Amino acid sequence: MDFPARSPGTADSHEVWELSPQLTKSESVSSTSDRDRRHSSSASGTSVSANRDHSPASSGRRTRPSVTSIAASLPTVREMHDRRTSSQASSAPPSLPHNPSLTTSVDSEETVVSSKKVLTNFQKVAGRDPEIEARRLRKISRCNTEYLYQKGIYKRLMDWYDSSYACLQNRILGLFLKSRRRPDIPSKDELISLARHYYPARADLKVQVCDFGLGRAERTEISLGQIEEYWQAKPDWVDVRWIHAPLGLGLTHSSVEDIFLHDGQPGKEFENGGPCGWPYLETEVLNIRSHQDFQEMRDVYLILSKMTELDEELDQASFKNDENSSLQSDIEWRAKHLAMPANYWNLVSSDMPWQLSEGLAMGIRGPTEGLQPITRQIGEQTLCTHPFYRNSHMVRNIFRCFHRSDGILLTLSSMAGVNFLDQKLSQHLSEPADAIFDNENASAPGYVFSAFADQGTSTWHRRTVEWFLTYLITEVGVTPHPQRQGFNAPDLNLAYQAVINDLKRRRYAPWRKDETVKLVRDYLTCVDELTTVKLICQKQVDLFKGMQQDVRKFEAEDNRARRTPDFPQGESMHERVKWALTMVKSRHDTFERLLDDAKQSMEALFRLRSIEQNELAIVSDSQNKAILIFTGVTIVFLPLSFFTSYYGMNLSTIVNTPRTEGYFWKVCGSAALFIVLMVTLGASRHWLKQTWKSRRSMKHHHNMV
Numbered sequence: 001m002d003f004p005a006r007s008p009g010t011a012d013s014h015e016v017w018e019l020s021p022q023l024t025k026s027e028s029v030s031s032t033s034d035r036d037r038r039h040s041s042s043a044s045g046t047s048v049s050a051n052r053d054h055s056p057a058s059s060g061r062r063t064r065p066s067v068t069s070i071a072a073s074l075p076t077v078r079e080m081h082d083r084r085t086s087s088q089a090s091s092a093p094p095s096l097p098h099n100p101s102l103t104t105s106v107d108s109e110e111t112v113v114s115s116k117k118v119l120t121n122f123q124k125v126a127g128r129d130p131e132i133e134a135r136r137l138r139k140i141s142r143c144n145t146e147y148l149y150q151k152g153i154y155k156r157l158m159d160w161y162d163s164s165y166a167c168l169q170n171r172i173l174g175l176f177l178k179s180r181r182r183p184d185i186p187s188k189d190e191l192i193s194l195a196r197h198y199y200p201a202r203a204d205l206k207v208q209v210c211d212f213g214l215g216r217a218e219r220t221e222i223s224l225g226q227i228e229e230y231w232q233a234k235p236d237w238v239d240v241r242w243i244h245a246p247l248g249l250g251l252t253h254s255s256v257e258d259i260f261l262h263d264g265q266p267g268k269e270f271e272n273g274g275p276c277g278w279p280y281l282e283t284e285v286l287n288i289r290s291h292q293d294f295q296e297m298r299d300v301y302l303i304l305s306k307m308t309e310l311d312e313e314l315d316q317a318s319f320k321n322d323e324n325s326s327l328q329s330d331i332e333w334r335a336k337h338l339a340m341p342a343n344y345w346n347l348v349s350s351d352m353p354w355q356l357s358e359g360l361a362m363g364i365r366g367p368t369e370g371l372q373p374i375t376r377q378i379g380e381q382t383l384c385t386h387p388f389y390r391n392s393h394m395v396r397n398i399f400r401c402f403h404r405s406d407g408i409l410l411t412l413s414s415m416a417g418v419n420f421l422d423q424k425l426s427q428h429l430s431e432p433a434d435a436i437f438d439n440e441n442a443s444a445p446g447y448v449f450s451a452f453a454d455q456g457t458s459t460w461h462r463r464t465v466e467w468f469l470t471y472l473i474t475e476v477g478v479t480p481h482p483q484r485q486g487f488n489a490p491d492l493n494l495a496y497q498a499v500i501n502d503l504k505r506r507r508y509a510p511w512r513k514d515e516t517v518k519l520v521r522d523y524l525t526c527v528d529e530l531t532t533v534k535l536i537c538q539k540q541v542d543l544f545k546g547m548q549q550d551v552r553k554f555e556a557e558d559n560r561a562r563r564t565p566d567f568p569q570g571e572s573m574h575e576r577v578k579w580a581l582t583m584v585k586s587r588h589d590t591f592e593r594l595l596d597d598a599k600q601s602m603e604a605l606f607r608l609r610s611i612e613q614n615e616l617a618i619v620s621d622s623q624n625k626a627i628l629i630f631t632g633v634t635i636v637f638l639p640l641s642f643f644t645s646y647y648g649m650n651l652s653t654i655v656n657t658p659r660t661e662g663y664f665w666k667v668c669g670s671a672a673l674f675i676v677l678m679v680t681l682g683a684s685r686h687w688l689k690q691t692w693k694s695r696r697s698m699k700h701h702h703n704m705v
Contacts (some may be wrong), residue, residue: 136438143432150197153190154296159183161303191304192313198300199348201314202252203322208244208437210449212468213237217456219449224252225322231260231408239456239463241408242472244437244445248414249398250350251342255330257402257412264404268466268554272546281469282400283477283543284536285444286492287417289353290429291393295378297352305345314344351414353395355379356532382526385502386495392429394492394529396536399476403465411445411472419444419476422485441485444476461570466554470547470573474580477540481583492533493590499526500598507605516609523602530595537588544581551577 163182186194196204203225211218211234222230224245234241247253269279304310319328335342357379383389397415416433418425420442428442436443440450448471457463482489490498503526506519551573565572681688 136435139438140431140435143434146197147432150194153186153194154300156183156186157191157194157303158299160185188310191307191310192317194300195304195310195314195344196317198297199344199351201317201320201344202347203319205246206434207246208242208445208449210242210244211235211238212240212242212452212456214239214463215456215458217449217453219453223321224256224327225319225324227256228259228263228324228327231263231410234406234408239407239460240465240468242411242449242468243408244411244413246351246414246416246433247412248350248352250347251331251334251338251340252327252347253350253400253412255327255334257400257410259326259330260402260410261404264406264408267403267405270547270550272549273543274546280400280402281473281543281547282398283473283540285397285399285413285415285419285476286394286480286533286536287353287397287415287419288389288392288421288425288429288480289395289417291378291384291391293429294353294393294395298378301345301349301352311343311345318344318347353397353414353417355393355395356381356529358396380525381529382499382503382522383492383495383529386490386498388425388490389495392425396532399473401469401473403469407465409465409469409472418442419479420447420484421480421482421489421491423488425489444479445472447484448472448475457566459567459570461565461567461572462558463566467573470551470576471571473547474544474576477543478580478583478587493587493594496526496530496591496594500594500601503598504601507601507608511612519605520602523598523605527595527598527602530591530598534588534591534595537584537591540584541581541588544577544584547577548574548581 160183185191200206203223205224207222207224207227207230209220209222209230211220213235214237216237220230224247227243227245230241231243245256247256266279270281271279274280275282322328331347332342335346340346355378378393381394383394384392395417397413397417399411399413399415402410402412416436418428418436422428422441424441428436428439431439431442437446440447452459460467480492482491503519503523506515509515555572555574
């Protein structure tokens, strides 16, 4: 079997691979001219290689048959039924028809794409191309160098900010000791670079443009300032162009989607899968972010957005590199219409992912509804107590899809976390957000592109934008999960089950001060997290149920029009939606059971503590009776002891003592009053400390908000 051949004349930064004749029609590949292989847009961008070298010499691995070639050779249900019928009639064993791709695929080393029921890929038949992997690592190295530089600026900023809340003692010592003095704030240029590092200017956002054609695929990285040029038209060889922009719900998001839909005719409407009156698909995606990075994003936003001296330069940088014809003017018009300023911080605030405790994002229409109040403190999650998810934070991002009849799909989501769970979670979390799309083992959108990077639309059941949209949203909507890596990491349900078991164990621990209050808080946090995840799963179930009706309608229309599938052995839209619906239903049922378990366990904790309090009350009652007896005795003898001591004093008879009884009371009375005062302050020191902290935190929160 011929191996995929690299097309001549392509540069290393823009590689294209063609499918071998056994995998697609040779005339369709050979008819592709050099003119068709050139990009239709003249905008400049950094193209990323979409294919890999599969020669045995370069791979050095044992050859195996690909899933695609074997799936193509399998008989359909109708063929199996016909063979079974003819076998019963002739009493002769049926034989499979000869398929050249099946006999020659043993020598093939194609990259595995999705199988019939895309569940896992465990170990891929063909790993990463060394050149592609080296390019990805170089990109990560560059991003990490920049991150370390910005991390130093961030640390100096936080030292300066925290010193403003230093106690009076440190301020006084700072007058005499250099080590106790307030650190200097970073320079203005450093603060601006820090803001643009965590919140890039809108025109500089990295956008991925993925083109899929018969037997080939390409990916180009552009900026948001060039996006309009890329959705005007696509090359002739491209069946579907997918544009993914990392935009959350906000002004820019609203303008981009409106301009995109205005520049072309809408595709087939998902009337049941989309929100009411909005025939486009959206879902809310859970993903894992680094706890430290999430905290840094909030700190930078809340501190720098209050520094008005930075606003002018940042506002000018928002659209400095914008080459679009109408994006900036549309954003300014929309901001005026909504009575909100189109300044830098209002535009970038949509990049902030949502916490689990911040409500549901699905069904939001206006750009102002997607902006949530940002506080500095991140809510502690019980999921982070699991060893595997330590130093991580589960967040939510909306994923919205807009498709047109010309085969162009636009997806908008600020999701930059990990979608696929595996044993390298901590390593994936340490990768910069700009490089997460390149990691197909961590990013669901990145995996979708890599699944078709080698063969393009050759294995698609139908080479339409609706089929690809269905594949994409079913792949993204069921995350996070560990199935892609062969279940080598604990899933969310297993992690939460372990958390609940740990909370149950802590119920029977020996009594300690404030431990019950902390345990109840952990229970309430766990219940809130499980409730939110369950509601998101329920929304996803409703989405895929509606999509089932839509894809049935699409397939019925194709059947009436006698449009045959482009690749009958490929996975149909109905099969994809059915698989995704099974996944989210199972997750919903699991989290519903976990939520009931957590609530019942918390109720058992309350009953257990109530019984303990009753027992303590009985013991306390017996102690109170004993104290009552001692109190009665004290009441009788204490006055007698006082009067005996008082009237028994005779200072005038003390030799060489001219002091009187009044002097005695001045000295001893003052000492006694001082002792009583110090004992009172010592006994109430905890209450005073808590009151002071509460007032200080309220003042701090008021200043931040």
